[in-house]
Amino acid sequence: MSMSNKQxxxxxxxxxxxxxQFGAAPYGSMFLADLGAEVIKIENLPAGGDPSRRTGPYFxxxxxxxxxxxxxxxxxxxxxxxxxxxxxxxxxxxxxTADAVVNNLRGDLPASMGLDYASLYRxxxxxxxxxxxxxxxxxxxxxWPGYDFLMQAEAGLMSLTGEPASSPARFGPxxxxxxxxxxxxVGLLSCLMRARETGLGCDVDTSLFxxxxxxxxxxxxxxxxxxxxxxxxxxxxxxxxxxxQTYPTRDGWIFVMCMTHKFWEALLDKLGRRDLAxxxxxxxxxxxxxxxxxxxxxxxxxFRKHDSSHWLGILGSVLPVAPVLDVVQALENPFVSENGxxxxxxxxxxxxxxxxxxxxxxxxxxxxxxxxxPLGAGNARLVxxxxxxxxxxxxxxxxxxxx
Numbered sequence: 001m002s003m004s005n006k007q008x009x010x011x012x013x014x015x016x017x018x019x020x021q022f023g024a025a026p027y028g029s030m031f032l033a034d035l036g037a038e039v040i041k042i043e044n045l046p047a048g049g050d051p052s053r054r055t056g057p058y059f060x061x062x063x064x065x066x067x068x069x070x071x072x073x074x075x076x077x078x079x080x081x082x083x084x085x086x087x088x089x090x091x092x093x094x095x096x097t098a099d100a101v102v103n104n105l106r107g108d109l110p111a112s113m114g115l116d117y118a119s120l121y122r123x124x125x126x127x128x129x130x131x132x133x134x135x136x137x138x139x140x141x142x143x144w145p146g147y148d149f150l151m152q153a154e155a156g157l158m159s160l161t162g163e164p165a166s167s168p169a170r171f172g173p174x175x176x177x178x179x180x181x182x183x184x185x186v187g188l189l190s191c192l193m194r195a196r197e198t199g200l201g202c203d204v205d206t207s208l209f210x211x212x213x214x215x216x217x218x219x220x221x222x223x224x225x226x227x228x229x230x231x232x233x234x235x236x237x238x239x240x241x242x243x244x245q246t247y248p249t250r251d252g253w254i255f256v257m258c259m260t261h262k263f264w265e266a267l268l269d270k271l272g273r274r275d276l277a278x279x280x281x282x283x284x285x286x287x288x289x290x291x292x293x294x295x296x297x298x299x300x301x302x303f304r305k306h307d308s309s310h311w312l313g314i315l316g317s318v319l320p321v322a323p324v325l326d327v328v329q330a331l332e333n334p335f336v337s338e339n340g341x342x343x344x345x346x347x348x349x350x351x352x353x354x355x356x357x358x359x360x361x362x363x364x365x366x367x368x369x370x371x372x373x374p375l376g377a378g379n380a381r382l383v384x385x386x387x388x389x390x391x392x393x394x395x396x397x398x399x400x401x402x403x
Contacts, residue, residue: 011032011037012037015040015100016099016101016102017091019103019105022147023071024104024181024184024208025103025130025181026050026071026072028181029075030072031185036367041076042091043375044082045080048375049077052067055067060350064374069345069353069371069372073369074368075372076377077376078094082113089386095123095127096123096124097384099126099195100127104132107135107141107143110129110131110133116129117201127195127201128188130188130204131205131206132206134146134150137205146208148176148208150208151211152170155209155216156219157171157212157216159231159232160230163234176215179212179215183206187204188204235296236255240289241258241259242258242290242292243299244256244259249306251307254311255322255324256319256321258285258319264285270319281295341359343357345371355369
């Protein structure tokens, strides 16, 4: 299904220019595009555009890939060489029509390339300039390049991922890229609301490192206030509450989360083990966490008596439980298709292309998706000519050209 035609999508009439590549900014700006904003990728012409267009192993022609399309839905493409005066002037004319300019460049580059608010104020004082960098723009690491996995390493996240006896492990997908992209979009939209009231834009900054560190959450609060240092626990267990971890079944694994005493009581009922309620070691969530090893030995024996499907059938509507699936099993899960999370997004070179749908719903309907346009496809159509006057009327705004 596509978004309802009864009203315009939420971000209709918003124009965003994004100098983006790989994960962080493309993931965040994809949400803006799916929600109706006109997101224009400003791609580096001499480099052949976003490097993700050439990231394999699966391609869609010479300058496109499934990797690139993953975060490219509903975006336009304008290819420029911003080091050339003519192309830089074309970018400035386009910025004069935009609401926001996004980049995920190295922290020292936005100012030197004239992509910060101080530089673009003369072009459009209403612009909100979002900067997504590795370490920020105002510290000793501003010129450092960086990627998601490095942040997971330095922020301590790898010390919390995996089994205790294993080597440090990262989260599977680039979760810090995604979280940073979304953090940046919250800042952008907040400042865009203010700019529409005041007529003045601003700079908004976030960085992969800051967001990665922020994901430590209560582990950081514990350490900063008590000195407790969280570490990896067996079976992906919760740091303090139990039983919250994986358990082996007769044919696989399930994850059980008794975060509250109510769920513990329900588990005992379904297992037929009311005797455990009288065991002092398991009298509270925190005590069950402290005696995790002894409790695991008991519950392992119970869960191994039946297949995962059996336990999901009797526990699924009673307490939080889920099967532990691999990628293929996760995507072939009937619930995924029933819930509309697989979308058909026809591409010129693959009319049967499928992608994950947007996880948002507006009035119960997921946003429609279409592929990112080919490299530079929007140059002639979207970039104002040198003689164009800055837009100012409501009629021009309805055409997607915003003052």
